[in-house]
Amino acid sequence: MAAKKIAIIGKQCVACGRCVRECPLGALSIYKGLRARVEAQRCVGCGKCEKVCPAAIIEIKERQVIPNAEKALV
Ligand code: SF4
Ligand code: SF4
Numbered sequence: 458m459a460a461k462k463i464a465i466i467g468k469q470c471v472a473c474g475r476c477v478r479e480c481p482l483g484a485l486s487i488y489k490g491l492r493a494r495v496e497a498q499r500c501v502g503c504g505k506c507e508k509v510c511p512a513a514i515i516e517i518k519e520r521q522v523i524p525n526a527e528k529a530l531v
Contacts, residue, residue: 460520462502466493467514476506476515
């Protein structure tokens with residue numbers, strides 16, 4: 458079963474990479490050197506990245522299930 462929560466990265470990300478190093482599942486990466494990005498299929502919403510972000514811009518949120526598309530989790 459898919460995880461119910463997911464990390465959401467705020468727009469103010471400064472691409473420091475701390476969250477990327479902290480994630481035990483390799484769900485985070487720095488996209489084009491600009492900001493952190495979450496790979497939705499890997500993230501389990503554990504919150505480890507949220508705790509280390511110096512800018513405090515990571516939020517752990519409930520995933521939204523899109524009706525009639527059970528596999529499409531955001
Ligand atoms: S919530 Fe956990 S699994 Fe998801 S990106 Fe953050 S550290 Fe990785
Ligand atoms: S720890 Fe925070 S500021 Fe640093 S890359 Fe991750 S989301 Fe961006």
